[in-house]
Amino acid sequence: MIFHTPILTLLLVSALAALVALWSAGFGISVLRRWDPSSGARGQLLLERRTELVSTLFALVMAAEAAALFLFVFNADRMAALFVGAMCAVGTLNVNGYGFPALTGQIATFFAAAVWLVLDHVDRLGRDYPLTRVKYAAVLAIAPLVLVTGGLQLAYFLNLRTDVITSCCSKLFTPANAGISDEMAAVDPATALWALAIAAGLVLATGLRALRSGRGHGLFALAGGGYFGAALVAMVSTISLYVYENPNHHCPFCILKPEYGHVGYAFYLPLFGATALALGLGAVSPFAARSSLRTPLPAVMRRLTLWALAGFAAYALVTLWVIARSNLILFG
Numbered sequence: 001m002i003f004h005t006p007i008l009t010l011l012l013v014s015a016l017a018a019l020v021a022l023w024s025a026g027f028g029i030s031v032l033r034r035w036d037p038s039s040g041a042r043g044q045l046l047l048e049r050r051t052e053l054v055s056t057l058f059a060l061v062m063a064a065e066a067a068a069l070f071l072f073v074f075n076a077d078r079m080a081a082l083f084v085g086a087m088c089a090v091g092t093l094n095v096n097g098y099g100f101p102a103l104t105g106q107i108a109t110f111f112a113a114a115v116w117l118v119l120d121h122v123d124r125l126g127r128d129y130p131l132t133r134v135k136y137a138a139v140l141a142i143a144p145l146v147l148v149t150g151g152l153q154l155a156y157f158l159n160l161r162t163d164v165i166t167s168c169c170s171k172l173f174t175p176a177n178a179g180i181s182d183e184m185a186a187v188d189p190a191t192a193l194w195a196l197a198i199a200a201g202l203v204l205a206t207g208l209r210a211l212r213s214g215r216g217h218g219l220f221a222l223a224g225g226g227y228f229g230a231a232l233v234a235m236v237s238t239i240s241l242y243v244y245e246n247p248n249h250h251c252p253f254c255i256l257k258p259e260y261g262h263v264g265y266a267f268y269l270p271l272f273g274a275t276a277l278a279l280g281l282g283a284v285s286p287f288a289a290r291s292s293l294r295t296p297l298p299a300v301m302r303r304l305t306l307w308a309l310a311g312f313a314a315y316a317l318v319t320l321w322v323i324a325r326s327n328l329i330l331f332g
Contacts, residue, residue: 006075007157013068014150017061021143024058027051028136035136037128051132058139059120062113065146066276069110070269072103072153077256083166089253090169098156105149111276112142118280122300126292134287169251181236185250189238189330192230199223199230200316203278207309210281214288214298220305221282227312228275235267239319242326266318274311277304 031051036044076089076099086092093099116138123131172181206220235252243255243263255264281304288297 004075004079006071006078010068010072010075010153011157013061013064014146014153017065017146018150020057020061021139021146024054024136024139025143027054028139031136032133032140035133037132048129051129055120055123055135059117062116062142066110066113066117069106069272072106073253073256076103077253082162083164085166085168087168087254088251088257090172090251091166094166094172095161095164096156096159098152098159102149102152102156105145105152109142109145109149110272111279112138112145114276115280115283116142118277118284118304122284122287122293122297125296125300126290128292130290130292131284131287169249169254172251184233184236187233187237189241192234192237196227196230196234196316196319199227200312203227203309203312207305207312210305211302214301217281217285217288217301217305220308221278221285224275224278224282224308224312228271231267231271231315234319238330239267239322241330242323242328245326245328247328247330263318263322267315270311270314270318274308274315277308277311281305281308 027050031047034043034047037048073089076092079092080086080088083091083095086094093103116135119131119135119138123129123135202223203220203226206216206223209216210220232252236250240250240252240255241247243260253264254260255267256262257264281301284297284301287293288301
């Protein structure tokens with residue numbers, strides 16, 4: 001099982017990310033202690049050169065970790081056929097107790113990686129690398145997350161057993177049981193759609209304000225996080241029902257399958273990408289007043305805001321399209 005190509009790829013990325021994260025964290029301690037861009041000492045010059053190398057390698061593994069989230073879910077969906085009782089990725093992740101914790105860790109790592117990549121990009125805009133201390137403090141926070149996620153992923157793959165009877169999504173995402181997935185499924189469809197519409201309005205309002213004034217990106221990040229939560233709840237509670245044209249099928253993973261046109265990717269790719277950009281904007285917004293960033297940063301923040309708004313809008317448009325074409329009638 002562990003020798004499947006996608007699994008080996010995920011484990012290789014995880015191992016590489018862990019090694020680079022540990023190395024970068026060790027170097028980050030030196031940066032936090034000795035970084036002084038105003039100094040012309042030999043030690044500072046060597047530190048600046050090493051910073052470029054470490055930052056580039058860490059950025060590469062963070063990009064790989066971000067991509068690994070989608071490979072992890074894709075692989076879980078493809079492997080469902082190997083386990084008795086599994087219909088989609090839910091069944092595969094339920095084979096042992098490490099599946100969903102590993103997925104949660106992958107999601108957290110995705111957003112942490114995206115925020116760090118935005119910090120790194122903005123830091124390179126300034127002539128004096130104004131966010132170097134900030135991004136290496138972030139490395140120290142991200143490194144344990146990478147290690148824990150990698151450990152959970154390894155434990156999950158090592159404990160996969162094809163002779164285990166697993167639970168399908170119809171048992172997990174149902175209002176009849178207890179748990180967060182079941183609470184999401186139990187949310188009234190009208191309430192879920194109204195919450196999503198309100199979250200979309202807040203995203204649009206804060207995004208337009210940020211575009212016009214160049215301020216308020218922190219509020220845009222908060223609105224984006226709220227939209228992400230509302231979108232996931234709406235997906236489980238309501239939107240998935242329209243995709244399946246079944247009022248009792250709440251699974252947010254089956255929509256990734258070919259029989260539903262892989263429409264799930266049209267939902268999740270823009271949603272995750274837009275949320276990541278919004279969070280990245282929130283992370284860099286406190287540093288917009290730095291002297292070396294005053295000229296180049298506004299254009300970058302404007303471009304990222306536009307991309308984030310486009311991603312949130314794409315999720316909303318796909319939602320409207322799915323509801324409009326569905327034969328299911330939830331509201332009289």
